[in-house]
Amino acid sequence: MTPQTVDVLVIGGGATGAAALYDLARRGVRALLVEQNDFTTGTSGRYHGLLHSGGRYAVRDPETAQECIAENTILRRITPFAIEDTGGLFVATLDDPADFPAQWVTGCAAAGIPTEQLTPEQARAQEPALTPNITAVYRVPDASVDSFDLIHGFIAAARTYGCKTLIYHRVTQLIHEGDTIVGARLEDTRTGATRIIHAACILNAAGPWVSVIAGLAGIAVEVKFDRGAMIAMNMRWVNTIVNRLRPAADGDILVPVGAVCVLGTTSVMTDHPDDYRIEPWEVSKILNEAEAVVPGIRYGRALRAWAGVRPLYESPAAHHNDTAGRAVMRTFSVLDHAALHGVRGLVTVVGGKLTTCRLMAEQTVDVVCQQIGVTAPCTTAREVLPGATTRYHRLDQRLHRLEHGETPGELICECEMVTRPQIEQAIAAYGDQPVALDDLRRDLRIGMGPCQGGFCSYRAAAILQEVKGHSALETNRAFAAFVRERYQGVRPLLWGHQLRQFYLDELIYRRTLGLDWLTGDYDPHENVYAEGDHD
């Protein structure tokens, strides 16, 4: 294949990479974004869902707090389609340090975060689920943000300027010419085919994997990995984001997103970026902490658990003895490897928050533009993203549209209200690219409701087969892969409701449909659902 040439190659289809692509696009740079999986499959698809007001960092990390409130305001303006303005509460209970609220209020004021004190009664009138043991409560401008929508918004906007993207392609090699990186070798993760892209500069936005990319250029970037787990509850226990008003700790935050309420997180240091383990103590911890703020929530239905990895970076210049996850600042760093390591053509961005992705993109693209001689300034904060379409930023919208005949056709995913024509359209949007059921999940939310794919997986698999003309075996494998992926998220939560649901799903898939046989890799000693989970 003949090498392709672009001005800038962006590595990483998370929030940072997507925002960077859009920023480059607006500065008139011809850029290509490459992502090894689908968009939003890295940290950005495994995060908590909170558009921070900055309140969480007001005491310990004023710089991040300021960045958050500034970017919170900007994102509300430029990506309203991805944001539900739930507002946020900071709640102190009898168990929390009594002197903290005063420090926190001062910190917020210094960072420019507006706070409004409520009486416990006012807070409970707004959120009846809250504990009666409230000692102090404040309102802040938190919001919930859908990262799928946000990233798709940035990508769609960048495309209107002619920028391109390539998903399911991994950067496996960087091409050097002396001390300069001039391009990258990409591998198609589904077919194994390779191709070369030449670029004047590469923007490394690979999230927790930035050091792998830097390593390809022979540069060591010391990243610490901080794993965090989250649990989605089946119902919206609260309709406002609820933060614990105490020094940041595990299980502090409840975020209503879409139809669910996400509890989290934990902070566990780990040694690699793909560590998505969730340990039983994390599940108990998160539920117990939530219980202290919302009594009864422990007995509710936990739908799915997942973990993400925060890449924490402290420049060697900064000086710190404390190495635990929460003590490391949550701000970000832009590494100009030309200045730092004498390697031109590569700029890395690391750390930060989803809330600050636009700012991270702006500062990184500034360095990139300087290297490639582009002087156009950043203009991404100015206006609503062009070309972005809303999917579902209001909870009741799907139901309303379904009920009023705006989304006709058979209902395929009943929990998330996805119809057959919607699935067919989503498949068509991939053109002749391969499509996995999990891609459709990210596009439409199929399989993300209470039954976790129990009733839609086989229907969606059949539609995929019809539209794509796959063989039966291909279809069954795709179907089994989806069921397995859904199972992964339920596994840490197999008690009560979700255990009952799992049993029903298991009866459907393994006992009735004989999924293990259908995929052609049935082995009586191998267990499709409980991979490696049996003695």
Added chain:
Amino acid sequence: MTDNAQHLIDLTAFTADHCLKCNICTAACPVASITPLFPGPKTVGPQAQRMRLPGAPSPDHSIDYCSGCGICTLVCPHGVRVMEINTQAKAQMTATHGISLRNWFLSRNERWGRLGTPFAPLINFGLRLWLARWFAEKAVKISARAPLPRWAGYTFRGWWKKQVRQHPRPAPASDAQRVVYFHGCSTNTYEPHIGKLAVAVLEHLGLYVEIPPQTCCGLPAQSNGDFKAARRYARKNIAFLVDYARRGIPIVGTSASCMTAIKGDYQHVLGLDDPDAQLVAEHTYDFMEFLAKLHREGKLPTDFHPIERELPYHAPCQLKAHGMGRPALDVLDLIPGLRCWEIDADCCGIAGTYGFKAEKRAIAETVGKPIAEQVEAASAEVVVCDTETCRWQITSLTNATTIHPVELVAQAYGLTVDRYTPPVTARQM
């Protein structure tokens, strides 16, 4: 959150959490299988519930076709209060879009019953005119084929007042001999004989009957989404009844649907789960349930005269919702010679006021068809059923006479009341 629910998880809306999507409710719903206009209990119930934002305008539409029969709640193996979720969503819809004149009218049956009484002959005549019914259908969308009651021309309460005045009763020695009778609107204005027989049976059992002031149970308003009115009715009734409940006096009623409202809906649908509401609920019994309970306790005299008949019995949905089995059948089984068999059908279709609505009449008739077929196949002329609107519906579907089980009990005890001919003796086999 209401006072008594400790956590959100105790509330009706949160029972959606338990749904496994098994579709058992969808398979059992009498409406979903008949019309494509209604996607079924699972869809509009627990599934849609996750998408409803508290306080936001209602996103719903098709839920209007849920009849509120409660079969879904009854069959759900996981404790999802589907009908209750649906009814609350309907109320939100009414709050968003306002109540139609027709639904408002149907919600206030209590008022029309009272106001119509003095004009009974005129109204009874007028309402049976083809032209009047045609006009009612066109103008207010009340089906011309819907079964209508007849005004008795006097009220049960009026009769009772006179009765008490003319035959003063000695006060009982203890509260254990007292019982409260809740007659409901229909007995008061359309079928006073049922109340009179109920009183006769209770007195025959040696009980001192009290009939405190009471108003509509609120169910018609509730099922038409008018929660404000329904709660008003409910609060009044609770206030009228709570003193008796506090003294441990049982409250019994002959309308199985009114009794469901007081026993369950006040708490689970209207959200009135304060201690008073709970106390009243705990002391409330369906009439036949009360007799069956007395029987279990060995307190029901069984010196019944034989009634040599075989009669079909229909258990109304609202009665099934009590979750107490079929007390009417248990008690009627004690009457020598009488064999009541249960019609194999979930719902007669009327579901309170549902089957009166023009756009739903055809659905209501199709739902009730199995009843008509079985009654016809058995050539039965009398059908037994515990709830008034179901009785009217069955009459309209079959031409059979419909009676409340208390009528058979009274007859077997040899009790009768003035202006009443027992429908069964007249045609004894």
